Amino acid sequence: MPERTDPGRDTTVLVDLYRTMARIVACDQVLRDAISGGQVALAYYSPRGQEATAAGFAAALRPGDSLVTTYRGLHDQLARGVPLKPLLAEMLGRAGGTGKGKGGAMHIVWPDVGLHLTTGIVGSGLPVAAGLAWAAQRHGAGQVTLVSFGDGATNIGAFHEAANLAAVWELPLILLCQNNGYGEHTPVAGHQRIASVADRAAAYAIPGVTVDGNDPTAVLDAVTGAVDRARAGGGPTLVEAVTYRLYGHVFGDQMGYVDPAELAAAWQAEPLERFRLRLVEGGVLTDEEALAIVEAATAEVDEALADVLTWPEPGPEELLTDVTGFPGESP
Amino acid sequence: MTDAPTPTVSVRAAITRALGEALAGDERVVLLGEDIADPGGGVFGVTRGLSTTYGADRVRDTPISEQAIVGAAVGAALGGLRPVAEIMFMDFLAVCLDQLANHAAKLRYMSGGLTPVPMVVRTAVGGGLGVGAQHSQMLEAWLTHVPGLQVVVPSTPTDARGLLHSAIASDDPTVFIEQVPLLSFKAPLEDRPVPLGLAEVKRPGTDLTVVTYGRQVHDALAVATTLAEEEGIELEILDLRSLAPLDTDTLLESVGRTGRAVVLHEAVVTGGFGAELAALLSEHLFGQLRAPVLRVGATPTPLPYAKSLERLALPGRDRLLQAVRRCMAHPG
Numbered sequence: 001m002p003e004r005t006d007p008g009r010d011t012t013v014l015v016d017l018y019r020t021m022a023r024i025v026a027c028d029q030v031l032r033d034a035i036s037g038g039q040v041a042l043a044y045y046s047p048r049g050q051e052a053t054a055a056g057f058a059a060a061l062r063p064g065d066s067l068v069t070t071y072r073g074l075h076d077q078l079a080r081g082v083p084l085k086p087l088l089a090e091m092l093g094r095a096g097g098t099g100k101g102k103g104g105a106m107h108i109v110w111p112d113v114g115l116h117l118t119t120g121i122v123g124s125g126l127p128v129a130a131g132l133a134w135a136a137q138r139h140g141a142g143q144v145t146l147v148s149f150g151d152g153a154t155n156i157g158a159f160h161e162a163a164n165l166a167a168v169w170e171l172p173l174i175l176l177c178q179n180n181g182y183g184e185h186t187p188v189a190g191h192q193r194i195a196s197v198a199d200r201a202a203a204y205a206i207p208g209v210t211v212d213g214n215d216p217t218a219v220l221d222a223v224t225g226a227v228d229r230a231r232a233g234g235g236p237t238l239v240e241a242v243t244y245r246l247y248g249h250v251f252g253d254q255m256g257y258v259d260p261a262e263l264a265a266a267w268q269a270e271p272l273e274r275f276r277l278r279l280v281e282g283g284v285l286t287d288e289e290a291l292a293i294v295e296a297a298t299a300e301v302d303e304a305l306a307d308v309l310t311w312p313e314p315g316p317e318e319l320l321t322d323v324t325g326f327p328g329e330s331p
Numbered sequence: 332m333t334d335a336p337t338p339t340v341s342v343r344a345a346i347t348r349a350l351g352e353a354l355a356g357d358e359r360v361v362l363l364g365e366d367i368a369d370p371g372g373g374v375f376g377v378t379r380g381l382s383t384t385y386g387a388d389r390v391r392d393t394p395i396s397e398q399a400i401v402g403a404a405v406g407a408a409l410g411g412l413r414p415v416a417e418i419m420f421m422d423f424l425a426v427c428l429d430q431l432a433n434h435a436a437k438l439r440y441m442s443g444g445l446t447p448v449p450m451v452v453r454t455a456v457g458g459g460l461g462v463g464a465q466h467s468q469m470l471e472a473w474l475t476h477v478p479g480l481q482v483v484v485p486s487t488p489t490d491a492r493g494l495l496h497s498a499i500a501s502d503d504p505t506v507f508i509e510q511v512p513l514l515s516f517k518a519p520l521e522d523r524p525v526p527l528g529l530a531e532v533k534r535p536g537t538d539l540t541v542v543t544y545g546r547q548v549h550d551a552l553a554v555a556t557t558l559a560e561e562e563g564i565e566l567e568i569l570d571l572r573s574l575a576p577l578d579t580d581t582l583l584e585s586v587g588r589t590g591r592a593v594v595l596h597e598a599v600v601t602g603g604f605g606a607e608l609a610a611l612l613s614e615h616l617f618g619q620l621r622a623p624v625l626r627v628g629a630t631p632t633p634l635p636y637a638k639s640l641e642r643l644a645l646p647g648r649d650r651l652l653q654a655v656r657r658c659m660a661h662p663g
Contacts (some may be wrong), residue, residue, distance in 0.1 A: 024496070067412065068406075076491040080611055092660075098442070098443070099441050099442045100443030100444075101443075102440055102441060102443050103441030103442055104441070107442070109441075109445055110445075111446065113447055116409040116410070116446060117406075117438065119402065119433075121433050121434075124398075124402065124429055124430065124433065124434065126402070127398050127399045127401070127402020127403055127405070127406065127430060128403075128405045128406040128409065128430070128434060129406055130402065130403045130406060131402060131404060131405055131407040131408070131414070132406040132409055132410040132411070133406070133408065134361075134406065134411060134412075135409075135411055135412045138388070138412065145406075148495075157398060158398045158399075158429070160401050161394070161396035161397075161398045161399035162402065163392055164396065165393065165394060165403060167395060168394060169391075195410075203538065230571075321444070321543065322439050322440045322442075322443055322444040323439070323478050323479055323485070324439065324479060324502075324503040324576070325439075325447060325501070325502045325503055326503065326527065326528060328365075
């Protein structure tokens with residue numbers, strides 16, 4: 001009998017992390033197949049390769065905490081618990097989507113789980129997240145905000161303004177950089193001189209930690225540390241999760257700017273299989289159990305997509321609603 | 332709220348008073364901006380006293396970070412607060428327009444109504460103060476071009492207080508424009524609400540409607556008095572107060588009745604809000620107009636520093652008078 005993986009850790013946590021990752025991977029696969037097969041058409045920014053980061057940070061949050069993410073946010077949204085069908089429906093522009101189909105794939109929100117913003121403007125989620133954290137600070141209930149963004153976002157002014165404000169105001173904010181190696185088509189080494197995004201924390205006198213973003217428990221532990229600190233009034237933390245973007249920037253990206261050997265190595269070490277091996281070899285899951293989780297996830301997403309494809313698009317009466325509440329309309 | 336007699340106060344004092352009333356009346360109301368806390372209370376003293384009374388955690392100084400200020404206001408609004416952000420000069424909107432135009436304005440729509448953004452941005456315009464091109468420009472047309480934003484420009488203490496209360500109470504983002512030369516304008520402060528989207532006829536007239544807002548309302552009233560006394564021409568002065576939402580009904584009723592309109596605003600004429608008004612009037616009143624709708628505004632230049640040139644660049648009573656005469660000269 002091999003020594004169990006993570007002997008100090010509750011096995012349900014480990015299995016839940018695996019289930020979350022499997023669900024993200026299944027959803028990504030089903031969507032890419034549907035786009036390839038011509039069933040659906042959308043600009044799709046695959047998060048494949050970053051599923052461990054999402055599963056890890058989401059497990060560190062509580063109900064009532066807030067999340068802000070980006071257009072490459074499917075993994076974050078699923079991990080945080082946005083219901084699958086409204087999420088897919090929004091991506092497909094259906095009336096039953098999270099935003100009645102009026103926001104689209106880059107603008108998923110679901111306030112019930114604290115997802116207040118998914119933005120398509122790189123870096124711009126950070127100031128908004130700072131404001132959410134300020135509101136939480138004023139409410140005084142120990143809630144935190146986590147903002148997810150990429151390495152490319154750390155070069156834009158909004159990142160720096162928000163990091164500085166969060167530091168000065170000691171906001172309960174976790175700045176989670178999912179460093180996936182590329183800002184659009186430019187590798188990290190081509191867009192910043194510093195070796196580690198976490199080094200930027202020093203400029204704001206806040207903690208900065210770098211963690212293996214392809215290891216869900218490493219992310220869980222790092223983000224838990226940051227969350228605990230924020231809840232206790234200790235202010236923000238910059239967490240850099242080093243991960244990899246396995247399918248490039250947007251669906252159809254031929255990734256001609258990526259060294260094939262680098263990409264092959266990334267696939268060799270892809271997070272879902274790596275974690276599965278760890279759980280199986282450590283006796284947390286059997287092969288059969290792991291397979292069943294993947295199959296259940298795929299079946300769930302297949303069924304959801306088939307269903308949502310039958311949902312109607314928003315009717316013309318939706319065109320002019322929700323611009324403002326004037327006159328007198330109240331949310 | 333006060334009893335009679337109606338006090339005469341400045342626009343500045345009316346805004347300060349409205350902010351204080353909002354802070355006192357609703358725990359969710361918070362203020363943020365550069366140097367808004369005491370002892371300064373903002374570069375123009377508009378927030379003076381508020382941090383002392385309501386706490387520096389509710390009237391909060393920020394770094395010089397306009398994106399963070401407006402973005403944090405968006406986030407605070409999403410998080411259940413009613414933030415009132417101050418952007419020191421309207422020209423600085425250029426460094427935070429993403430948060431206003433792509434976030435504050437669009438989040439309600441893009442979420443199908445799940446995430447309205449109840450926030451206010453107060454911002455000052457220094458045209459006429461001799462502070463040069465980067466601290467002087469009226470840019471309301473940038474904002475009215477973005478669906479989802481509300482834009483108001485008060486001309487009196489009563490409107491300033493009333494519109495600010497309406498903006499704070501609104502569930503949608505509102506930009507509240509404070510023209511600095513107007514801050515010291517004093518008038519009786521009437522205790523009445525001023526809803527968004529409601530224009531006011533400041534002076535009834537029969538010959539021509541001057542459509543205006545903000546401090547130019549007072550220029551228009553002065554010209555109207557002169558013309559009535561000296562030439563018997565009766566101008567109707569319409570103060571829009573709220574550019575978005577726009578009181579189209581009152582606008583069309585007034586110009587439909589007089590048959591002539593001159594739009595007067597401080598902003599550059601080219602691509603200004605006056606172009607929208609002129610287009611609306613021609614679309615709706617083509618057969619009733621007795622003359623082309625004329626626009627009076629700033630020259631198409633960055634606002635010059637020298638007093639001699641600034642006076643020429645900004646629209647004054649002379650230019651309004653000329654436009655009115657041109658309009659009246661049409662036989663109709």
